[in-house]
Amino acid sequence: MPKVTFVQPDGVETVLDLPAGSTVMRGAVAAGVRGVVAECGGNLMCATCHVYTVDGAGDVFAAMTDDEDELLDCTAAPRRDTSRLSCQLGLTEGMDELVVHVPGAQT
Numbered sequence: 001m002p003k004v005t006f007v008q009p010d011g012v013e014t015v016l017d018l019p020a021g022s023t024v025m026r027g028a029v030a031a032g033v034r035g036v037v038a039e040c041g042g043n044l045m046c047a048t049c050h051v052y053t054v055d056g057a058g059d060v061f062a063a064m065t066d067d068e069d070e071l072l073d074c075t076a077a078p079r080r081d082t083s084r085l086s087c088q089l090g091l092t093e094g095m096d097e098l099v100v101h102v103p104g105a106q107t
């Protein structure tokens with residue numbers, strides 16, 4: 001079962017064991033992780049599920065689609081090279097430990 005660590009801007013960490021088949025966003029929302037808003041419920045319409053992955057983590061998750069790339073230009077916090085929308089970060093059985101950083105603002 002993938003273990004995902006959410007790191008807040010103040011350094012506080014939340015570690016969750018999340019089931020394969022879910023997404024980083026769904027796990028965060030279900031657990032009440034601060035800073036993952038997900039207004040559109042994962043329909044790729046809000047960009048309020050923005051997270052920063054750790055360098056190289058892009059290889060673990062499915063490649064970014066053009067739609068995600070476009071929506072990432074609308075995030076409240078600055079976009080970085082490691083920015084992803086957590087609703088698009090699907091969790092699979094082969095994943096082990098993952099870390100994402102939560103931005104300081106989502107709306």
Ligand code: FES
Nearest residue numbers: 040042047049087
């Ligand atoms: S939850 Fe709205 S884009 Fe991810």
